Amino acid sequence: MRTHPSWKFIRSGIGREAGSVKCRPNPIVAYLRATVPRRTIWTPQCTYARFLRCDQKPYTYPPMKPYLLFLLLLPGVLSAINQSEAEAAFQAGNQHFSHQHFKQAIESYQQALAFGQSPQVYHNIGQAYAHNGQYGWALAYLLKAQRCDPRWQANRQAIHQLYTECPDLYSPTFPWYYNAFTFLTDSTWRWMAAGAFWVCAILLTLYFWGHKRTYCLALSLVFGGIGLTTSIGIMANAPYRSLCVLPEKTTGYFAPSTQSPTRYQWPMGTFCWIKAEQADYYFVSTLTDEDGWILKKHLFSLR
Structure with missing residues (x-):
């Protein structure tokens, strides 16, 4: 079998210095050595070029800019500021509560709620309303605290005591699984x-x-x-889970207007669902299938 004439030169070693097939430089390597700079962003070609050059120093990232560090730390700083303001409002509410200034205590606790929900703050607002004689609003906020922390026994005892001390509060009857599923979130x-x-x-x-x-x-x-x-x-x-409560004695109307005839009179503490909304009114339905239009200010959502 005949072979190419250059094969015998390659086997014998003759002509290697003259640029035979084995001694020709790789054109890809030559191109990368000539074109790829020593400091550049990462690309597959750059990685291959660094692999071919043993003297290539490892790439070092530039130092972080001060404004980037500030942007990274900004959320933590803002959350710390909000936390300190919420704690200050909460402590002010406790101080007003200790001096029996319940209206001022409620206002301070409401300022603390502006930074986030807290079962302790809801519980304190409910206690302040109870001491102020507004038992419907007290029940609403205590139920809100129970929704946030169902296993808080002190709050459950406060709700039970509120129903015991205020007979005007409407005490609904729930199915057995409601009490079971309100024990956990x-x-x-x-x-x-x-x-x-x-x-x-x-x-x-x-x-x-x-x-x-x-x-x-x-x-x-x-x-x-x-x-x-x-x-x-x-x-x-x-x-x-989408129940609302009526903190005050509320009138249900046939139409979304105070000029409409009265349909129902609901006592404070009545539970209901929102079925529709129009302007300043909600169309609600109670647990006993009584429905009507009420003003939005007479409704407190537990969600």
Whole structure:
């Protein structure tokens, strides 16, 4: 078999200094050495060029600009300022409360609420309203504190004491699952249901994958039942999470106008849902299926 004439020169070593096929420079390497600067941003070509040049120093990033550092620290500084202002308003409210200046205490606590929700602040506002004789507003804020922290026993006792001391407050009757699902927050119940379903899926996968054990199937059924029951309870209790309360004795009208005939008279502490909105009025429906138009200022949302 005949070969190319240059093959014998390559095998014998003759002609290597003359620029044979093996001694020709790589054109890509030559191009990168000539065109890529020593300091540039990262690209794949630059990385390849640094790999070919052993004397290339590692790339160092420029120092951070002062204004960039300021922008990074700005959210923390603003949150610290807001926290200090909220604490100052809260301490001022406590001082007014200790001197039995309940209206000033409520105003100071409201200023603290402007920086974020807090069950302690809601509880203190409710106590201030109770000492001021406004039991409907006291109930509204205590229920708001319970919505933020359902397991706070002191707040639950304050609500029970308020119902005991003020017979004018309307005491509604809720289904049994409402009291069960108000013991934890919505997010906690959702995480519980999701975790139960995931454990059930893992156990079923182990069982059908070859780990044929009776306890795997039994535990998967148990966790599946927990997840299903919790999910059904969450869906059944969902309407009660959007409840509102009437802090004062409220009149329900047939139409969104005070000139309209009166439809219902609801006592303070009545729970209701918002069905519609028009101008300064809400169309609400109570737990006893009584509905009517009321002024917005007579409604307190627990959401």
